[in-house]
Structure formats: C-alpha cells, structure tokens
Amino acid sequence: MARPLRIEFPGAVYHVTSRGNARSAIFEDDDDRHIFLNVLGQVVKRFNWLCHAYCLMDNHYHLLIETQDSNLSAGMRHLNGVYTQAYNRKHGKDGHVFKGRFKSVLVEKESHLIELCRYVVLNTVRAGIVEQPEQYRWSSYLPTIGKADVPAFLCTDWLLANFSSSLSESRRLYRRFVKEGMAASVSPWAKLAGQIILGTEEFIQNAKEMIGGRETIREIPRQQRHVGRPAAAEIFLLEAVADKQERNRLIRHAYGTYGYTLTEIAQALGVHYTTISKVINCGKK
The missing domain is CATH 3.30.70.1290 (Transposase IS200-like)
Known part of the structure; x- marks a missing residue:
C-alpha cells in the first residue's frame, strides 16, 4: 500500500x-x-x-x-x-x-x-x-x-x-x-511540487533536504520521493542531445536519479517508449 x-x-x-x-x-x-x-x-x-x-x-x-x-x-x-x-x-x-x-x-x-x-x-x-x-x-x-x-x-x-x-x-x-x-x-x-509541497523554489529545495534519503523507500509514491525534480523536458534541454551517447546518459539520469517512467521520458524526447527501455536495459549490463 x-x-x-x-x-x-x-x-x-x-x-x-x-x-x-x-x-x-x-x-x-x-x-x-x-x-x-x-x-x-x-x-x-x-x-x-x-x-x-x-x-x-x-x-x-x-x-x-x-x-x-x-x-x-x-x-x-x-x-x-x-x-x-x-x-x-x-x-x-x-x-x-x-x-x-x-x-x-x-x-x-x-x-x-x-x-x-x-x-x-x-x-x-x-x-x-x-x-x-x-x-x-x-x-x-x-x-x-x-x-x-x-x-x-x-x-x-x-x-x-x-x-x-x-x-x-x-x-x-x-x-x-x-x-x-x-x-x-x-x-x-x-x-504544487511532487504532490506534497506548495511554495517558492527556495522553500521547495529546503523541504527536499528534509526528506533525507527517503527517495529510496518504494512504498512512498514516486512523485513524492523525487519532489523538486526538474521537468523531464528540462533535463534534455540542459545539454544538447544530438549526440547519441549524451542522450542515452541523460535518459538513464532521468530514469535512475529522478524516477521518471519510460513513457514520461519517451514523451519528452518524442520517441517510442521501447527505445527508452533499450537504453535503460543496455545501461544495466
């Protein structure tokens, strides 16, 4: 639950x-x-x-x-x-x-x-x-x-x-x-940030620090664990993604660090979610 x-x-x-x-x-x-x-x-x-x-x-x-x-x-x-x-x-x-x-x-x-x-x-x-x-x-x-x-x-x-x-x-x-x-x-x-915080950017970041490692507790909804995370589209705007290796690194970063789903990443990049799945699975090898 x-x-x-x-x-x-x-x-x-x-x-x-x-x-x-x-x-x-x-x-x-x-x-x-x-x-x-x-x-x-x-x-x-x-x-x-x-x-x-x-x-x-x-x-x-x-x-x-x-x-x-x-x-x-x-x-x-x-x-x-x-x-x-x-x-x-x-x-x-x-x-x-x-x-x-x-x-x-x-x-x-x-x-x-x-x-x-x-x-x-x-x-x-x-x-x-x-x-x-x-x-x-x-x-x-x-x-x-x-x-x-x-x-x-x-x-x-x-x-x-x-x-x-x-x-x-x-x-x-x-x-x-x-x-x-x-x-x-x-x-x-x-x-509203991460379903649970309403405030300025500074307030959200201060609250995020109080979470203190609970990002790994799977019983907590994903959006709440990763409160304050950048929007998926922003992750891929931070750096050029024309280079395939860089794009794949950012995909794994969005998935592993910020908890975005394959579908959410696929929508941000405008590709099929199976493409994202292949990138994630290759990164695990």
Whole structure:
C-alpha cells in the first residue's frame, strides 16, 4: 500500500484532507458535524496546533493546520480515530469511516497560506452547494468575517492581520478578497511540487533536504520521493542531445536519479517508449 511522504517540523503549515471510505458520507447530519468540530477542538488543544481555516463537506473535509510541534501525523491519527469511534457508536456501524491515510500538502505560510484560506472556504461554491460562501454554516468563513461565533480552536488573528490592523476593516477586506476568488480561473495547486509541497523554489529545495534519503523507500509514491525534480523536458534541454551517447546518459539520469517512467521520458524526447527501455536495459549490463 502506498505510504504518503510526510515532512514534519515545528511551525509547519499543511492543507489536510480526508475522504470517506468508498466515497461514502462522513457526515450524515449536522450533529455529526458538531461532533467532528468538537473532536477537532480537542486535537488542536492537545497537540498545540493552530487551525487557520476549515470546511466540512459531505464526504470529506479540508483543514489548514499549523503545527507548532512536529506532530501532524500523531494529531491526525487522533482526529480521524476518535471521530470514527464516535460516528460508528452513534450510527450503530463498524469499520472504516475514512478512506486510507489522510492527504497533506506542506505549505509555505508567507507565500501561499492566505490564498489557501480563501480556497478552502470557497469549496462549497465551486461544488455548487451554495452560491455565496456566507450561505454555508460549516466552514470558517462566517466566524472569520464576524457573522458567527469564533470556535476556540480557530485562529483568525494571523489571517485578518494580513489585511489591516483594524478588525472591522480587515474583515471587510477579507470578504472582498474571498469574493474576488470566486472568479479566479487558476487553481492554487497549479504550482504544487511532487504532490506534497506548495511554495517558492527556495522553500521547495529546503523541504527536499528534509526528506533525507527517503527517495529510496518504494512504498512512498514516486512523485513524492523525487519532489523538486526538474521537468523531464528540462533535463534534455540542459545539454544538447544530438549526440547519441549524451542522450542515452541523460535518459538513464532521468530514469535512475529522478524516477521518471519510460513513457514520461519517451514523451519528452518524442520517441517510442521501447527505445527508452533499450537504453535503460543496455545501461544495466
């Protein structure tokens, strides 16, 4: 079974999602949502987290979590585990509520967290559940703009401080920022590196150094093991590939060092994948 790569350190920020097993609902009614938020509050307090935004959908949820200690995995096990017990007990069920392991993306706070706070609360608009984010009760949008009580676990100070030092003005500007996001055509995930990191080039390279040898662990998805790798097309643009020996060296480099598949390399060079296979196999002799 694939094992997602986790990069954990004090002060790390993550976009976290977890989906229902077999696409099933994880919230059957509002009482379930209340239970989940209560458990989330306990986890935030116990594991010393900051929660910057959340959105509860029918069969999954989104969280933006800042871990002041290196404990994302431990906290998520507790969150999903305790909620699963409560859900099964309430509905008389047994077994898994969530599908496999949770998914997380390491986020550079300074460059991308504000945008993701907007992205998270607009999930219901994109899904067609509501037309305006203020029409949905189960996200952090209403508490952040002052239209609902702020849960004890929700941290709105950092987000609002980015807009103004005045609370009323910062809420007004935040509302405008979210409204502008409804017309955005570019996904914040367009620059996602290796499925797990969102940030500047410097941030990605620093995160890559933290991986520390886990590139060889086969249970971790290939794209995550080789986070920060150059695009396949870039590898063959770095040097002239007219010389066949040089081309073959670059092919083996792309395959062995960066984990590109035969098909991906073939597409970058515009040749058949069997040609790439022959180069790789000859290099092993």
